Amino acid sequence: MSNAKTVIIEENGGPEVLKLVDRPVGEPGPGELRLRQHACGLNYIDVYQRTGLYKLALPHPLGMEAAGVVEAVGEGVTHVKPGDRVAYAAAPPGAYAAARVMPAAQVCPLPDGISFDEGAAMMLQGLTVEYLFHRTVPLKAGDTVLFHAAAGGVGLIACQWARALGITLIGTAGTDEKCALALEHGAAHAINYTTEDFAARVKEITNGRGVDAVMDSVGQATFDGSINSLRPVGMMISFGNASGPVPPVDLALLAGKGSLQITRPTLFTHIADHARCQEMAARLFDMVISGKVKITIGARMPLDQVAEAHRALEARATTGATVLIP
Structure with a gap:
């Protein structure tokens, strides 16, 4: 050839x-x-x-x-x-x-x-979900995660993977139709981030506790809300920048929010x-x-x-x- x-x-x-x-x-x-x-x-x-x-x-x-x-x-x-x-x-x-x-x-x-x-x-999308759920943070049945862009290619796989593992996945998306799609694929909850404050809604869903981990490929637009959605000692997983790169992070912020953890993994x-x-x-x-x-x-x-x-x-x-x- x-x-x-x-x-x-x-x-x-x-x-x-x-x-x-x-x-x-x-x-x-x-x-x-x-x-x-x-x-x-x-x-x-x-x-x-x-x-x-x-x-x-x-x-x-x-x-x-x-x-x-x-x-x-x-x-x-x-x-x-x-x-x-x-x-x-x-x-x-x-x-x-x-x-x-x-x-x-x-x-x-x-x-x-x-x-x-x-x-x-x-x-690429499926192997990304594999490392997020099995290699980045120890997750188990009964844990709760917040997953942004839940109706995208990675997100729809993640919704199903979470359901199979017994993990409660709270998904976000930009339209009601995409939220419905995430729910159909296994998300336990779906939040339209254009009409709701997703961090406030997460706290409501989790009775004020916050989620065990956030899986965020959106980046700049969702970072602050993602941090505010975590429980103490929760894990912030930033694995993409669809809305632009995340600005530099003051590590003292993680202490003040409850000894939070943060990682930026790649496939x-x-x-x-x-x-x-x-x-x-x-x-x-x-x-x-x-x-x-x-x-x-x-x-x-x-x-x-x-x-x-x-x-x-x-x-x-x-x-x-x-x-x-x-």
Whole structure:
């Protein structure tokens, strides 16, 4: 294979900087594989990289997850082989493509019971929920969490995952329709943050106690309310910046609010280890195959409509996951 349609950016900016070009693919080297991709996932990290909030050396392809079929493997790759169905969320960016050569360690065998579209829609978001619920803070049945953007791709998986674990999830969303969707997927409560003070409502729901953990991918717009929603010694998990980065935090604030804890984890730290990545993926696949978690794909769009997909994502006009088809 010589070339493949690939989305790149040559400068940072709005969706208009996204370009679909032909790029050479080549052969995999040691520890790499070549993948023919059937579906690509759309995520907010792609927006951060496009705008320059997360820096890339330019020009650079975009996209962090996809699913497809292995075409060739390099020396030392033993966990997958040519012809295998696979899915991944992994660095470096470059998933918006019909085919690519990439490191093999974070590419995971995709069970036959999961479609390519589902695989591309679930890896980054589903592995994020896996580390939030199993690796960031010790949670158990009966605990209560506040989860922002509960009707987004990560949020709808989190609602179902929490229900399966017996965790009470209080979700927030920007419309009554999205709140209803979160409830349908397993949220115990849903708060429309455009019409209610979510921190006050959380305290009401928890009889003044507050939640054990907040899982916040919105960032600047929700940070203060998130802190005010926690119980003493509760955990603030800031894992995204959809509304902009969180300003510097005065650590004395955490003391004054009740010895609060705060962390800023990333998925890529957790999946950097090959064995841990495969373990996390296996747990995600089990949740999906068992029916405890269903992957909601809100839109399927051709890869050449990637700019329109970015505009919808930034406008919070998406529900569930968006899949780009090469």
